[in-house]
Amino acid sequence: MAHIQIQDLNKSFGDTSVLRGIDLSIHEGEFLAILGPSGCGKSTLLRIIAGLETHDSGHVRMGGSIMDGLAPKARDVAVVFQSYALYPHMTVAQNLALPLVMRETTRVQRLPFMGHISSVVKRKRVDIQSAVERAAAQVRIAELLDRKPAQLSGGQRQRVALARALIRKPKLFLLDEPLSNLDATLRASTRTEIVQLQKRLGTTAIYVTHDQTEAMTMADRIAIMIDGRVAQVGTAREIYDRPKDVHAALFVGTPKMNLFDGRIDGGVVRLAKTGMVLAHTADAIDGPIRVGIRPEHVVLKTEFDEGAIPVVETHREFLGSEALIHFGIGGGAPDISGVARLDPDALDKLAPGQTVSACFRPGGLHLFDQSGLRLELSGENLSPAATTALSDKETALDERPIPIIAGI
Amino acid sequence: MKMPTRFQITRLAILTLVATLLLLPYIYMVGFSLKPVDEIFAGGLSPLPREFAGIANYLGALEREPLLRYLANGVIVCAGILFFQLLFAVPCAYAMAKLRFPGRSLMLGIVLFGLLIPIQATSLPIYVGLAWTGLADTYTALIVPFISSVFAVFLFYQFLRTIPDDLLDAARLDGCSEISIIVRIVLPLIMPAATAFGIFSVVSHWNDLFWPLVITRSPELNTPPLGILAFRSEEAGDSYGELMAGTAIITAPLVIAFLLAQRRFIEGISLGALKG
Numbered sequence: 238m239a240h241i242q243i244q245d246l247n248k249s250f251g252d253t254s255v256l257r258g259i260d261l262s263i264h265e266g267e268f269l270a271i272l273g274p275s276g277c278g279k280s281t282l283l284r285i286i287a288g289l290e291t292h293d294s295g296h297v298r299m300g301g302s303i304m305d306g307l308a309p310k311a312r313d314v315a316v317v318f319q320s321y322a323l324y325p326h327m328t329v330a331q332n333l334a335l336p337l338v339m340r341e342t343t344r345v346q347r348l349p350f351m352g353h354i355s356s357v358v359k360r361k362r363v364d365i366q367s368a369v370e371r372a373a374a375q376v377r378i379a380e381l382l383d384r385k386p387a388q389l390s391g392g393q394r395q396r397v398a399l400a401r402a403l404i405r406k407p408k409l410f411l412l413d414e415p416l417s418n419l420d421a422t423l424r425a426s427t428r429t430e431i432v433q434l435q436k437r438l439g440t441t442a443i444y445v446t447h448d449q450t451e452a453m454t455m456a457d458r459i460a461i462m463i464d465g466r467v468a469q470v471g472t473a474r475e476i477y478d479r480p481k482d483v484h485a486a487l488f489v490g491t492p493k494m495n496l497f498d499g500r501i502d503g504g505v506v507r508l509a510k511t512g513m514v515l516a517h518t519a520d521a522i523d524g525p526i527r528v529g530i531r532p533e534h535v536v537l538k539t540e541f542d543e544g545a546i547p548v549v550e551t552h553r554e555f556l557g558s559e560a561l562i563h564f565g566i567g568g569g570a571p572d573i574s575g576v577a578r579l580d581p582d583a584l585d586k587l588a589p590g591q592t593v594s595a596c597f598r599p600g601g602l603h604l605f606d607q608s609g610l611r612l613e614l615s616g617e618n619l620s621p622a623a624t625t626a627l628s629d630k631e632t633a634l635d636e637r638p639i640p641i642i643a644g645i
Numbered sequence: 646m647k648m649p650t651r652f653q654i655t656r657l658a659i660l661t662l663v664a665t666l667l668l669l670p671y672i673y674m675v676g677f678s679l680k681p682v683d684e685i686f687a688g689g690l691s692p693l694p695r696e697f698a699g700i701a702n703y704l705g706a707l708e709r710e711p712l713l714r715y716l717a718n719g720v721i722v723c724a725g726i727l728f729f730q731l732l733f734a735v736p737c738a739y740a741m742a743k744l745r746f747p748g749r750s751l752m753l754g755i756v757l758f759g760l761l762i763p764i765q766a767t768s769l770p771i772y773v774g775l776a777w778t779g780l781a782d783t784y785t786a787l788i789v790p791f792i793s794s795v796f797a798v799f800l801f802y803q804f805l806r807t808i809p810d811d812l813l814d815a816a817r818l819d820g821c822s823e824i825s826i827i828v829r830i831v832l833p834l835i836m837p838a839a840t841a842f843g844i845f846s847v848v849s850h851w852n853d854l855f856w857p858l859v860i861t862r863s864p865e866l867n868t869p870p871l872g873i874l875a876f877r878s879e880e881a882g883d884s885y886g887e888l889m890a891g892t893a894i895i896t897a898p899l900v901i902a903f904l905l906a907q908r909r910f911i912e913g914i915s916l917g918a919l920k921g
Contacts, residue, residue, distance in 0.1 A: 289814050310820040322815035326833040335829075339820030401819075 239300035239408040239441055240265045241286070246295035248281060255281050257465040259295070263443060268435055270444045270456030274488065278465040279445045283411050286443065288312050299408060310339075312409075315402035319414040321394045323386040329397050330382040333369045336405045341365070372404040375434070392423045399431070403438060410435065410442040416451060428455055449489050453477075461485045483609040486529050492561060494603070495535065495575035499528040506604065510573055511566065513546050516602055520614045527605040534601025535577035537562060538594045539586065545594035548575070553584065560584045564595070671896075678702050678889035685885050698886060705884070706876075706891040714865065715872035716898065722787045722857075722868055723847045729792035730846060731839060738801030739831055743813055744823075753802070759795035768859055775860065786860045787868070791850065797842050804838040805831065840909040844902070851899055869895040 246259040255278040263269045271279045284290035286297055288309035297304045304312055315336075323332050338347060342361055345351065351358040373379045376396040386394055395415060402410060412431070416424045432455050435442045446452050452459045453473040461468040461476060461484075469481040473489075480486035486494050498509040502523050506516040515528060538545065548564040551574065560581045566573040577595070587593065604612040649657075676692030677685050679699040706712060740746070741753055771790050775781045780789070808831070816826045832839075854870040861867070867875060876891050903910070 284814075287814075287818060289817065309814070309817045314818065316815065316818050318811040318815060320809055320811045322809065322811035324812065324816075324830060326830075335816075335821075336819040339825065401815075 242298040244296045246292055248292045255465055259467055261460055266439045266441055268442045268457045270452035270459045271462055272452040272459050273462035275447055277462045279462045280413055283413055283445050287314050287316050287411055313407050314409040314411055315407040316411045317398045317402050317415045319417055321398040323397055325386050328383055328385055330369050333372055333401050333404050334365050337365045372400040376400045391419055410440050412444045414446050481611050483605045492532055492576050494529045494531050497528045500525045518614045525607055529603035530597050530601055532576045532578040534598045536596050537577050541594045545596045547592050548595045549592050674889050675893055678893045680886055682886050702886040702890040705887040710876050712891055712894050715867050715869050719851050719869045723850045725788040726791045726850050727843055727846050730794045730797050733793050734797035734801055736827055738798045738805055739827055742802050742805035756795045756798050781860055782862050800842050804835050808834055837909055837912045840906055844910050
């Protein structure tokens with residue numbers, strides 16, 4: 238258990254800069270997920286924390302002491318690898334015992350015949366054996382101890398890898414996409430299990446993944462890494478509701494946040510291509526911006542209120558508990574497209590290809606400046622243009638007769 | 646049982662024919678070793694003896710030359726060579742395949758280049774060196790020139806590259822030093838390749854005539870091929886039965902060893918370290 242602090246960490250491989258000034262602080266006992274697309278440097282960061290890779294500048298501190306330059310075995314961290322990295326020539330029991338054997342016995346004590354000569358060694362071996370059994374019981378693989386890794390299923394291997402990590406009670410768990418080789422059902426159940434295990438042991442954990450569902454469901458906090466930098470650190474809720482930059486906004490949420498080119502002039506937020514008014518703001522920052530709206534914040538209606546934007550459905554997806562409508566904006570300009578998330582019942586009220594009106598829920602608008610950073614226009618000032626017309630009902634498509642404006 | 650297809654029958658026939666052709670000299674050697682001399686010279690294609698003289702031939706062969714001593718020499722030399730080859734080649738290949746250090750690719754280049762140089766090219770300087778240190782005509786002289794094998798380094802290098810880095814990183818995190826990694830992880834994993842290499846090495850050094858001929862003079866250092874040579878140069882040029890018996894004795898250990906390790910040998914040359 239330890240408080241981890243990463244300070245201005247930089248790493249490059251040749252000319253390629255992989256990590257650029259990473260600052261990250263992980264509390265004692267916390268479960269932090271590092272979420273990012275492949276190639277963003279998240280695995281490199283993990284390897285640096287583990288001591289498997291050197292860094293160019295900056296510091297890694299663990300429980301206050303600087304770890305830079307320390308060998309992996311001196312750091313007291315355990316890694317669960319994506320490939321599990323079980324030793325194929327050893328049984329499960331031998332796999333689990335190795336970390337303890339290497340740490341708790343001397344070179345001489347490890348010689349094969351020492352167990353028969355020295356009572357100290359004998360006792361140590363018995364201790365290790367019972368530790369192996371305890372660890373195996375914790376992840377429910379007690380009956381597999383005599384098998385070789387090749388005789389295990391993916392899920393079982395994954396458990397062995399977990400047991401090997403927790404057996405020596407490290408200060409820090411590092412998990413490198415440990416679920417990506419499992420099938421979907423197993424992944425969901427293992428997710429819960431890992432979190433419960435981590436909470437029970439109280440060990441600090443860093444979990445690297447490119448899967449937002451894993452990060453959001455498992456972690457206390459998430460660090461979004463984009464292109465060698467930490468874009469945002471926060472709880473899943475914070476990141477989803479108030480993404481700090483456009484990459485974080487796009488990376489979290491399925492389907493992706495709708496992103497439109499827009500501009501502000503004279504306190505009016507408009508779509509750049511059509512000039513349609515989206516919102517009014519009292520902050521007078523004029524210039525081009527980008528406007529983000531999450532699909533569930535888009536409201537489609539069959540009646541046209543003032544300020545609503547006419548959109549044409551291009552494609553629909555029924556997903557059971559929800560439905561997605563892909564649309565083009567402004568009829569004549571189909572190069573602006575977006576997606577809305579609806580209640581599946583609302584689908585029936587909408588004829589394919591129909592033109593409907595779109596507006597968005599209050600607070601659903603995210604504005605980003607040209608460099609991609611969130612524009613903090615204060616909430617009161619940012620008044621959605623069409624919300625006045627929005628009914629209280631969750632289902633936006635109401636039951637009144639539908640005036641069809643245009644069709645395709 | 647399923648009937649074999651026509652393709653399978655053809656394939657089997659071709660393989661049998663080629664195998665027989667390749668084995669024919671060996672079969673005749675064993676056949677001659679069981680025949681009395683007059684029967685050998687009488688001609689006839691059958692390798693089976695009409696009159697069995699096997700015991701006389703084999704006993705005669707063992708009496709005429711200290712064949713068992715030559716076999717022991719072969720074992721000492723081959724075991725010594727193989728031991729040092731593994732001792733040096735495994736860590737070297739591990740370093741080249743899995744560790745990062747300056748000059749790594751240059752080293753690999755040198756290894757590849759080394760594969761092209763035959764022993765005959767370097768034998769003279771090595772001979773001079775050994776003679777100068779007074780080691781010529783000793784077991785050391787028979788072993789030393791072969792203790793670093795670029796072929797072994799190359800073979801293990803190829804094999805080790807198939808071992809995932811994660812496995813070695815896991816071992817480092819579990820507290821293994823680089824030496825423990827080699828002993829506990831790498832060595833067990835490359836066992837198939839080591840067996841294959843062991844067979845290559847033992848076969849070539851057991852059968853090597855060139856270097857022992859160059860470096861030794863004392864008959865008590867004779868390796869098995871030199872033993873056969875010594876046999877032939879004896880005054881009796883007509884004891885072909887005994888000669889063949891001697892040859893059979895000298896080649897037998899290799900044949901037996903191959904038959905015992907056959908499965909591992911084929912595994913070693915056809916698989917990487919990790920299956921699947």
